[in-house]
Amino acid sequence: VQLQASGGGLMQAGDSLRLSCTVSGRTFSTYALAWYRQAPGKERTFVAALSRNGRKITYADSVKGRFTISRDDAKNMVYLQMDTVKPEDTAVYYCTYRNTYNSDYAPTSGYDYWGQGTQVTVSS
Numbered sequence: 811v812q813l814q815a816s817g818g819g820l821m822q823a824g825d826s827l828r829l830s831c832t833v834s835g836r837t838f839s840t841y842a843l844a845w846y847r848q849a850p851g852k853e854r855t856f857v858a859a860l861s862r863n864g865r866k867i868t869y870a871d872s873v874k875g876r877f878t879i880s881r882d883d884a885k886n887m888v889y890l891q892m893d894t895v896k897p898e899d900t901a902v903y904y905c906t907y908r909n910t911y912n913s914d915y916a917p918t919s920g921y922d923y924w925g926q927g928t929q930v931t932v933s934s
Contacts, residue, residue, distance in 0.1 A: 811835040813925030829890040831905030847901035859916040902927040
């Protein structure tokens with residue numbers, strides 16, 4: 811399985827941006843999906859997760875109400891809609907996946923597969 815995130819760029823505070831991620835593999839519909847981010851000099855942190863069935867979503871408190879995670883199983887894609895961005899959202903954003911037994915589970919940890927991220931920079 812390979813992951814490729816795209817869609818990052820330079821923005822101003824208050825702007826919107828949608829990140830996309832292609833997850834290769836024939837069992838995409840069996841994965842819980844998530845976005846993480848890593849700011850300069852900091853550890854990678856959880857942003858959002860979406861269950862296999864798309865009904866359960868978990869967000870980090872710092873992005874709740876501003877970011878929206880979604881998936882398109884027909885295209886093997888996961889998205890992160892970022893609205894009302896802030897300078898503290900500046901980071902490299904990564905998509906990831908994991909298998910879950912429970913289809914209604916959107917875990918915030920336990921992800922082990924990472925691809926190249928995409929840089930998001932927000933100026934004030």
